[in-house]
Amino acid sequence: MIVAIDGPSGSGKSSAARAVAARCGLTYLDTGAMYRSVALACLRRGVDPDDAEAVAGVARDVRIEFAPAGDGQRVIVDGEDATAAIRTPEVERAVSPVSANPSVREAMVALQRAYGERGGVVAEGRDIGTVVFPSAEVKVFLSASPEARARRRAVQRGGGDLARGRDVPVDAAAERAVLEDLVRRDEYDSTREASPLRPAKDAVRIDSSDLSFDEVVDRIVRLVEAAEGGPHERA
Ligand code: DC
DSSP states (O other): OEEEEEOOTTSSHHHHHHHHHHHHTOEEEEHHHHHHHHHHHHHHTTOOTTOHHHHHHHHHHOOEEEEEETTEEEEEETTEEOTTGGGSHHHHHHHHHHHTOHHHHHHHHHHHHHHHHTOOEEEEESSIIIIIOTTOSEEEEEEOOHHHHHHHHHHHHTTOBGGGTBOOOOOHHHHHHHHHHHHHHHHHHHHOSSSOOOOOTTOEEEEOTTSOHHHHHHHHHHHHHHHHTSOOOOO
């Protein structure tokens, strides 16, 4: 069973994919973390993210592993725990040109398919249903309005977690800055030549702007159940 969840930043796909994987007994695969890991490795090795050839070399050479930890997952880059380091603003700035690099995509897609071959995967990203796993049994395109996505990201950065019902007050200026960054990244991800963000023709579209986290997860779990032919209990 392969479940592909694509969508823009802040649509809630990471939290939803993690929860769906837990409820359905599948393995969660965060492909955005892979592109972030390549970007981090470039920064650590002093490679300019816009130097396509040097970045391609890093992508072929870097070791990216996922290690289960409690109810989460650690990201190990070249043998070192990089779970927090791949979420910094520096990495966020470097990751757009890195993920638009066709050689990087080729290396990451090969890695993702190797994970998929073991079966039982919920993978989330931008091109999972269109390029990586075009024959996934379940394909979802999860979106939300830019405003709803910016608010979620701002809450997350302030230490809140809307998926777990932990809201925190956020500064309006901080929220606006997140919104501007999101709109810029959306534009970049959707218009790049290599695997632009777009829904697969056969993806089920879910707009999460006005849905609770549990409602989103329930909808996806129902699609998995329909594909598998059996219900999954709530965790
Ligand atoms: O989902 P995220 O914010 O962690 O993704 C980080 C970057 O990687 C983002 O700029 C889009 C890119 N990405 C991609 O191009 N293809 C994927 N399958 C996943 C992420």
